[in-house]
Amino acid sequence: MSIRTATSHPPTAAPQDMRGLRLEDAPSLRTDLSVPTPAPGEALVRVRLAGVCGTDLAILRGYVSFCGIMGHEFVGEIVAAPDAPQREGQRVVGEINVVCGRCAQCRAGRSSHCERREVLGIRGRDGAFAQYLTLPLANLQAVPDDVPDEAAVFTEPLAAALQITRQVHVRPGQRVLVVGAGRLGQLIARVLRLTGCDLMVAARRERQRALLTADGIRWVSEDDVGAGSYDVAVEATGAPGGLALARRALRPGGTLVLKSTYAGTVPVDLAALVVDEITVVGSRCGPFAPALRLLAHGLVDPTPLIDDRFPLADAEAALQRAAQPGVLKVLIDCR
Amino acid sequence: MSIRTATSHPPTAAPQDMRGLRLEDAPSLRTDLSVPTPAPGEALVRVRLAGVCGTDLAILRGYVSFCGIMGHEFVGEIVAAPDAPQREGQRVVGEINVVCGRCAQCRAGRSSHCERREVLGIRGRDGAFAQYLTLPLANLQAVPDDVPDEAAVFTEPLAAALQITRQVHVRPGQRVLVVGAGRLGQLIARVLRLTGCDLMVAARRERQRALLTADGIRWVSEDDVGAGSYDVAVEATGAPGGLALARRALRPGGTLVLKSTYAGTVPVDLAALVVDEITVVGSRCGPFAPALRLLAHGLVDPTPLIDDRFPLADAEAALQRAAQPGVLKVLIDCR
Numbered sequence A, B: 001m002s003i004r005t006a007t008s009h010p011p012t013a014a015p016q017d018m019r020g021l022r023l024e025d026a027p028s029l030r031t032d033l034s035v036p037t038p039a040p041g042e043a044l045v046r047v048r049l050a051g052v053c054g055t056d057l058a059i060l061r062g063y064v065s066f067c068g069i070m071g072h073e074f075v076g077e078i079v080a081a082p083d084a085p086q087r088e089g090q091r092v093v094g095e096i097n098v099v100c101g102r103c104a105q106c107r108a109g110r111s112s113h114c115e116r117r118e119v120l121g122i123r124g125r126d127g128a129f130a131q132y133l134t135l136p137l138a139n140l141q142a143v144p145d146d147v148p149d150e151a152a153v154f155t156e157p158l159a160a161a162l163q164i165t166r167q168v169h170v171r172p173g174q175r176v177l178v179v180g181a182g183r184l185g186q187l188i189a190r191v192l193r194l195t196g197c198d199l200m201v202a203a204r205r206e207r208q209r210a211l212l213t214a215d216g217i218r219w220v221s222e223d224d225v226g227a228g229s230y231d232v233a234v235e236a237t238g239a240p241g242g243l244a245l246a247r248r249a250l251r252p253g254g255t256l257v258l259k260s261t262y263a264g265t266v267p268v269d270l271a272a273l274v275v276d277e278i279t280v281v282g283s284r285c286g287p288f289a290p291a292l293r294l295l296a297h298g299l300v301d302p303t304p305l306i307d308d309r310f311p312l313a314d315a316e317a318a319l320q321r322a323a324q325p326g327v328l329k330v331l332i333d334c335r
Helices: A054-060 A155-167 A183-193 A206-214 A240-249 A270-275 A288-296 A312-322 B054-060 B155-167 B183-193 B206-214 B240-249 B270-275 B288-296 B312-322
Strands: A017-023 A027-034 A042-052 A073-080 A091-094 A118-120 A132-136 A140-142 A175-179 A198-202 A230-235 A250-258 A265-269 A279-282 A306-311 A329-333 B017-023 B027-034 B042-051 B073-080 B091-094 B118-120 B132-136 B140-142 B175-179 B198-202 B230-235 B250-258 B265-269 B279-282 B306-311 B329-333
Touching: A017 A312, A027 A312, A042 A091, A042 A312, A054 A312, A073 A132, A073 A155, A091 A155, A140 A288, A155 A183, A155 A288, A175 A183, A175 A240, A183 A198, A183 A206, A183 A230, A230 A240, A240 A250, A250 B270, A265 A270, A265 B270, A270 B250, A270 B265, A270 B279, A279 B270, A306 A312, A312 A329, B017 B312, B027 B312, B042 B091, B054 B312, B073 B132, B073 B155, B091 B155, B140 B288, B155 B183, B155 B288, B175 B183, B175 B240, B183 B198, B183 B206, B183 B230, B230 B240, B240 B250, B265 B270, B306 B312, B312 B329
Parallel strands: A175 A198, A175 A230, A230 A250, A250 A279, A306 A329, B175 B198, B175 B230, B230 B250, B250 B279, B306 B329
Antiparallel strands: A017 A027, A042 A073, A042 A132, A042 A329, A073 A091, A091 A140, A265 B265, A279 B279, B017 B027, B042 B073, B042 B132, B042 B329, B073 B091, B091 B140
16 A cells, blocks of 8 residues: 655556655654655656765754655665656756745745755655655756765765855865764865865764874864864854854854754853854755765765665664764665 | 052153043042053043943943943044154044954954953943043044044944944845844944945834934834845844844844844854854944044934933933933033
8 A cells, every 4th residue: 555755746657665764753664655756847766875864863853843754865866757858867966955946035046045945854855765756857966977876975964064165265274173073074074174274173082083084184172172263163063062162162253153953042142252253154055066076076085984884674773873872874775 | 649540550750630430349430530641652632522332331230340441432632642742632533442463363463352452441441431541542543624523432333333344245235134223223224324235224212213214214113024034134232132033034044243242141043043044243343444434424424313411520420321211322521
């Protein structure tokens, strides 16, 4: 028996069942989900690999209310594209915001803030922890041949890291601190390293530190972060303690980048922000094409961050593994 | 009998007494203060007019701990300048940060954030509610002849308003909201108007609204501020409610300018800042030369904001008057 999933498309003539990790009250692996039918302008994508992100874990903890197939980091291949049959067979990654193109934000060139957006596996649209997904063709970017699936699956979080340099002009001579060396912090550090800035990462765990050292990136324990000495500090822990550390590390007139969506409401000393003329920049999704370029040119290699890999049938175990302290990227093989 | 004031200079051969409003535990008018002696590189300034600022009132409420002569907004004339006698007689206003010129911030061109700074009437240096003050010659800017004292005394807060357009590129087509139409909000609105932006001011009081209308600036009641519709919002109330209103008014990707130094620690929804990619900019002191140009060219006329004027002998009454709800600028005549 097939059930309709969050994105409700008309059933195909011969509905096909698929496997996927669906969240209702709790996540559960289902084998009776319908293979979705692409809407006009969309493509059907067979998922090869998906990645578990901190946001997935935050969703499980109730950060946002979502009901549907989880997951938003993936690499796959187009298996049906009625409006662009020449793209069938193409290996792709996908921008996660599905936008209307007509609202004020879209028309102003801020489509990632579309007022009617759906977000793959996060808001109103079935995600990537499944054998198939659909996305608009415009969201799907071809993956260069020399980027393996295990690197391409990092495109979405790497794009999120690149959003920092899109929003903030990080200059070669500047002192930059990344607070947190988890999944996202590691990618952020690898992106910021490319600016030639004087980079430091506040890292807690031995494994995090070893990974940074292997890429020539300096780390420091949180206790040893110099106060008032960084031009830019990036908060990538999602914890109030990380925010306080990043704030304290900044020089007057410095820039604090917030890169975590799950810190919630935190007391902030606004008077001190004014006196020290701090700029705080909230930063979310980023550009895919530059991320693919960095991967294709070998300028960022995210594959050492892969800690484990599970078949889709064990997706629940993959989430549990990703939630263990200190675990970096966990992949789900959806083929 | 003369007592030594917060800035301790060697007593002159023939010490002269002066009148001033000195804060210890409470503000009190004193007639036995020493006329200060300019240190090398400094000038002695006879104060003509001084203005009462929200920061003065915040100091009285304990926002910062300060002991000395209050006041930082003034216009006066140089009466002694041993290192630049040609400037004696010059009518001047004064930048309030007295800086070391040698610390990391000064050397990086951020001298208003000097690590060893004294701030006139705010931190470690006697201020302007007195017959005389001293400041480094470099802090003293000549006032053009066609700017009356009653306008020149607004140079410091007008410079603070200009710091917004120094930090944030406010574009002609943008929708800009100023929250608060008090002393500072009125000046901010008059500065932002010059950008050609689509300006709106959230104003509570009839008098505030009438002043805005008289300058062709549109206002709106707080309840009628449209949500999610402004590119830039400036918080100029110093109250958490003003912050919430400014935040709510911003479109995704918008810029929130914090212009009040006395809101303290406030709960902020950081996750929402990230999701909406809001930039928050703390903004404090600004450039004097552009402020004097705007006054000289008649592009900003602050004099309608003057609500009352007291002689220095009644400085305590001036502070009380300035603290009354809805009162805008109160001047103290120090001659």
